[in-house]
Amino acid sequence: SYELTQPPSVSVSPGQTASIPCSGEKLGDKYVSWYQQKPGQSPVLVIYQDSQRPSGIPERFSGSNSGNTATLTISGTQAMDETDYYCQAWDSRTVIFGGGTKLTVL
């Protein structure tokens, strides 16, 4: 079955750019979505179709997808961005989630 792999944690300094990778075989051939989940809350869609931002999501969130890796990029990272992020793809009529990455802003 298809798998998506994320690093358990990523660190970034305030104001800098954070990059969170998500890898899978020929992932660039699929659309990838990204979710932000704060403690005790439901996930929120921040990127869909690799690089599209839903209404209300700040412009500092962007995405890309090529080869075997999709990347969520947060420019000018703020303290409020410190939380968990999940990638997601659709393969053979199944929804696949990555294991999640905890972003630390320090």
Next chain:
Amino acid sequence: QLQLQESGPGLVKPSETLSLTCTVSGGSITSTSYYWGWIRQPPGKGLEWIGTVYYTGSTYYNSSLESRVTISVDTSRTRFSLNLTSVTAADTAVYYCARHVVVAAAAADSWGQGTLVTVSS
């Protein structure tokens, strides 16, 4: 504004069946643009997709749960349901219902608040 609300027992005994319902308001459950799905999250762990249903009743399931899962849709009552049989402690999780966008590779653009289901005797 679309809203999804999960409902059902918060405590289920081992070997019994977990049953949850998601009520959809502020939008049409019969839209051709969306799937309706269930996702769970064990305490302190990541997201696990359980399955999705289309308004026609077509379903897709996580292969690891397929033998125990049934998801159905009731278009007249604008709700869809999850049944998970023979539960164990490993099924303890927060269960979310969500709307998935068909053309966006099932991106889940709207989620319920989640409901914690504990499996314990």
